[in-house]
Amino acid sequence: xxxxxxxxxxxxxxxxxxxxxxxxxxxxxxxxxxxxxxxxxxxxxxxxxxxxxxxxxxxxxxxxxxxxxxxxxxxxxxxxxxxxxxxxxxxxxxxxxxxxxxxxxxxxxxxxxxxxxxxxxxxxxxxxxxxxxxxxxxxxxxxxxxxxxxxxxxxxxxxxxxxxxxxxxxxxxxxxxxxxxxxxxxxxxxxxxxxxxxxxxxxxxxxxxxxxxxxxxxxxxxxxxxxxxxxxxxxxxxxxxxxxxxxxxxxxxxxxxxxxxxxxxxxxxxxxxxxxxxxxxxxxxxxxxxxxxxxxxxxxxxxxxxxxxxxxxxxxxxxxxxxxxxxxxxxxxxxxxxxxxxxxxxxxxxxxxxxxxxxxxxxxxxxxxxxxxxxxxxxxxxxxxxxxxxxxxxxxxxxxxxxxxxxxxxxxxxxxxxxxxxxxxxxxxxxxxxxxxxxx
Amino acid sequence: xxxxxxxxxxxxxxxxxxxxxxxxxxxxxxxxxxxxxxxxxxxxxxxxxxxxxxxxxxxxxxxxxxxxxxxxxxxxxxxxxxxxxxxxxxxxxxxxxxxxxxxxxxxxxxxxxxxxxxxxxxxxxxxxxxxxxxxxxxxxxxxxxxxxxxxxxxxxxxxxxxxxxxxxxxxxxxxxxxxxxxxxxxxxxxxxxxxxxxxxxxxxxxxxxxxxxxxxxxxxxxxxxxxxxxxxxxxxxxxxxxxxxxxxxxxxxxxxxxxxxxxxxxxxxxxxxxxxxxxxxxxxxxxxxxxxxxxxxxxxxxxxxxxxxxxxxxxxxxxxxxxxxxxxxxxxxxxxxxxxxxxxxxxxxxxxxxxxxxxxxxxxxxxxxxxxxxxxxxxxxxxxxxxxxxxxxxxxxxxxxxxxxxxxxxxxxxxxxxxxxxxxxxxxxxxxxxxxxxxx
Ligand code: HEM
Ligand code: HEM
Numbered sequence: 045x046x047x048x049x050x051x052x053x054x055x056x057x058x059x060x061x062x063x064x065x066x067x068x069x070x071x072x073x074x075x076x077x078x079x080x081x082x083x084x085x086x087x088x089x090x091x092x093x094x095x096x097x098x099x100x101x102x103x104x105x106x107x108x109x110x111x112x113x114x115x116x117x118x119x120x121x122x123x124x125x126x127x128x129x130x131x132x133x134x135x136x137x138x139x140x141x142x143x144x145x146x147x148x149x150x151x152x153x154x155x156x157x158x159x160x161x162x163x164x165x166x167x168x169x170x171x172x173x174x175x176x177x178x179x180x181x182x183x184x185x186x187x188x189x190x191x192x193x194x195x196x197x198x199x200x201x202x203x204x205x206x207x208x209x210x211x212x213x214x215x216x217x218x219x220x221x222x223x224x225x226x227x228x229x230x231x232x233x234x235x236x237x238x239x240x241x242x243x244x245x246x247x248x249x250x251x252x253x254x255x256x257x258x259x260x261x262x263x264x265x266x267x268x269x270x271x272x273x274x275x276x277x278x279x280x281x282x283x284x285x286x287x288x289x290x291x292x293x294x295x296x297x298x299x300x301x302x303x304x305x306x307x308x309x310x311x312x313x314x315x316x317x318x319x320x321x322x323x324x325x326x327x328x329x330x331x332x333x334x335x336x337x338x339x340x341x342x343x344x345x346x347x348x349x350x351x352x353x354x355x356x357x358x359x360x361x362x363x364x365x366x367x368x369x370x371x372x373x374x375x376x377x378x379x380x381x382x383x384x385x386x387x388x389x390x391x392x393x394x395x396x397x398x399x400x401x402x403x404x405x406x407x408x409x410x411x412x413x414x415x416x417x418x419x420x421x422x423x424x425x426x427x428x429x430x431x432x433x434x435x436x437x438x439x440x441x442x443x444x445x446x447x448x449x450x451x452x453x454x455x456x457x458x459x460x461x462x463x464x465x466x467x468x469x470x471x472x473x474x475x476x477x478x479x480x481x482x483x484x
Numbered sequence: 485x486x487x488x489x490x491x492x493x494x495x496x497x498x499x500x501x502x503x504x505x506x507x508x509x510x511x512x513x514x515x516x517x518x519x520x521x522x523x524x525x526x527x528x529x530x531x532x533x534x535x536x537x538x539x540x541x542x543x544x545x546x547x548x549x550x551x552x553x554x555x556x557x558x559x560x561x562x563x564x565x566x567x568x569x570x571x572x573x574x575x576x577x578x579x580x581x582x583x584x585x586x587x588x589x590x591x592x593x594x595x596x597x598x599x600x601x602x603x604x605x606x607x608x609x610x611x612x613x614x615x616x617x618x619x620x621x622x623x624x625x626x627x628x629x630x631x632x633x634x635x636x637x638x639x640x641x642x643x644x645x646x647x648x649x650x651x652x653x654x655x656x657x658x659x660x661x662x663x664x665x666x667x668x669x670x671x672x673x674x675x676x677x678x679x680x681x682x683x684x685x686x687x688x689x690x691x692x693x694x695x696x697x698x699x700x701x702x703x704x705x706x707x708x709x710x711x712x713x714x715x716x717x718x719x720x721x722x723x724x725x726x727x728x729x730x731x732x733x734x735x736x737x738x739x740x741x742x743x744x745x746x747x748x749x750x751x752x753x754x755x756x757x758x759x760x761x762x763x764x765x766x767x768x769x770x771x772x773x774x775x776x777x778x779x780x781x782x783x784x785x786x787x788x789x790x791x792x793x794x795x796x797x798x799x800x801x802x803x804x805x806x807x808x809x810x811x812x813x814x815x816x817x818x819x820x821x822x823x824x825x826x827x828x829x830x831x832x833x834x835x836x837x838x839x840x841x842x843x844x845x846x847x848x849x850x851x852x853x854x855x856x857x858x859x860x861x862x863x864x865x866x867x868x869x870x871x872x873x874x875x876x877x878x879x880x881x882x883x884x885x886x887x888x889x890x891x892x893x894x895x896x897x898x899x900x901x902x903x904x905x906x907x908x909x910x911x912x913x914x915x916x917x918x919x920x921x922x923x924x
Contacts, residue, residue, distance in 0.1 A: 178790055185737045290628070296624075351615075419858075
């Protein structure tokens, strides 16, 4: 027996002002596709039992059937509405891999990824239609499940271009000057095996098995040419790129993504996220640089901090997500605002102040991170954190902001343990393969 | 821009015979609650764009609002329709914990779990309504998210009753004879830190953050009285207990749960799953024994096996899930059936034959396991498998079947690394706390 809970989000009612369709009691999880997000096809009429019908109600679609086209001007998985689950893999090219091998792989990956994002098996034969005496082409665990909004995003790490490898692959002179190993920042405690990589694939989907299936099958195709260097699972997006769904919360319980670069901020995307058309080298035009940071969060210490301390550290209030200078979630922070006792309402060392464009020469980034939980350590403490992902047209944007976070109050509660930078080329046209402009 | 994929599951059309509501192109994930599953409240009318309206269409509900009552004859989370995500924790009682401390904790856990399963914060003050100079009662990451079908199921391990601890807690003489450490089985490679435990909590929900939030907050309440021994995350249920949703697939790509004890098999539940009313000790009446086994699956070896070999190992075909003796998914296997060449259609050492009640004196179990993926090892291989959970009225049912699986062809591809047994008492009445019949 099940029943409906009476829980509604008061906050989502206030968002009308931000240009979002209004929706009352629906999940923040976005499993119910909204008409406003541009979902086409068999959108489905929707009449709520409790809500009055004259409130504009969203159309619902079966989340399993949501498909984001693989080909396009930019790769999907950057401004795409953030899905619920991440499976990320970094690969290294094998010592025996030639330029031709790698190009073959990129062609095979493109073809497979395009099929997977349509909810299809990795080949025509797939999981069960091939010869029974051979291993199936597709591993089968996502059979009949649908696309679940899967996106597959490819990137190239600095190490692909440098040293003997870059020469062998014939791309030593094609490395963008910006594409180099990220510097070691204050407090970094990086673990080599979970940092860097020659290539990466970011798979995001609203179902974890679909994301996992994509990486598993693409890894399988790469067998012999590349080897998996590290992988990362994530759940419960910690950022949104659209204002049509309530802002998600991270594992510190705060809304995360409020001041993110949103998919509809066309000007900001051009200025902050997409590599311009006159880029050097030209193959990166329309692409973006992706930074990943595995950040452990010391959950138990955080949970023992007072609400006041937590809010001081972030610079926003925990319930509404409003800046401590007042207003609602989407009100701009006023860093000069003072409390009655004359102290600053937003601490000078709070995370949002130090990360804010005002303190960073107007620099912004598109964040697209995920929570992770990896069991507990020997002390019984949670091994958990944020797999931070951000996109910018120049890695220097991340570097500058991260440097500015040196005095961040948040540093007492977090520890960066993994780090990587990838050049994410522009999207592909039909018939083109990922990286064709680099290798072609 | 998004579009709808045309993917539909042909197989789900065949299920009408099994008494399930018919549904064509909907997710196997059960995120759209079906009227047939007993979801009450604000069920919502539903009209598909593609399907013709005279086909009986399911009503959809927002998955966030699905609530399973905490109190009841049996604990929720056993016959409850299997949710998409698991967070499991085993705890040990601290050396300083008295009987009174533990009873207090069980009362606090009951109260908190009951609130959480209604989608509420852990206390009235919750995440943001308490005094700002104190740490909040609730960690806040599931704020406003709804219940997402959360169930919280408590169990007691053998070690709670034995040795000095059992004496201190005053329950040394209340241990059921059946409740003892599981034997070491053939091929077991158990790791102590992820086996056993004095107490356990199984949290299942259709959203991972909700399940995680439940265990995190219950662990927090237990601080000082118990410590976390081990935890396990799981996603993508590998069994179903109802036939209203398509059978899920495990990481070997096979349908899993086809021959499970289903929630509507009242007689089988009484015979196989629930401890009878005249049980000794009486406090276990209406309860069940839960076995958990962490089973690593050597994905890469499996993926290199031919389709024929994979099907021989399981004893069913991979596409439909039908027994190799023929028919459809829910057709009974015929173990005497032969191929044209005179060989047995279902290998004598296949998993389903050895696990089938016919080979086990009619013994069955209710399976409720989850997939897990924990990154990759140094060789780049997936660290993944099945967190097997089953419920039975007597642990001997599991022991007998597991012993019978000694010659299982599947053993070449799996490795048991974690093991635990817990006595799961009956459900609570309102005002009662979990374990009251044990401690009362
Ligand atoms: C575990 C680590 C982190 C946590 C828990 C965290 C949390 C938050 C929260 C709660 C907000 C306020 C809501 C919002 O606008 O999204 C925020 C804002 C922001 N964070 Fe973080 N963050 C983390 C790491 C980082 C890192 C590593 C960077 C980049 C170097 C970063 C950059 C930003 C930016 C740019 C903003 C928006 C600031 C504004 O314009 O107001 N964060 N973060
Ligand atoms: C990674 C390990 C395992 C995998 C991949 C696996 C997979 C499967 C599959 C694909 C089926 C057929 C579909 C179905 O009826 O559910 C099945 C059936 C079954 N499995 Fe497993 N299984 C595993 C471990 C176990 C263990 C440890 C046990 C209990 C000791 C078990 C007991 C059963 C039972 C009782 C059935 C139903 C047999 C029947 O009545 O036809 N399985 N399993």
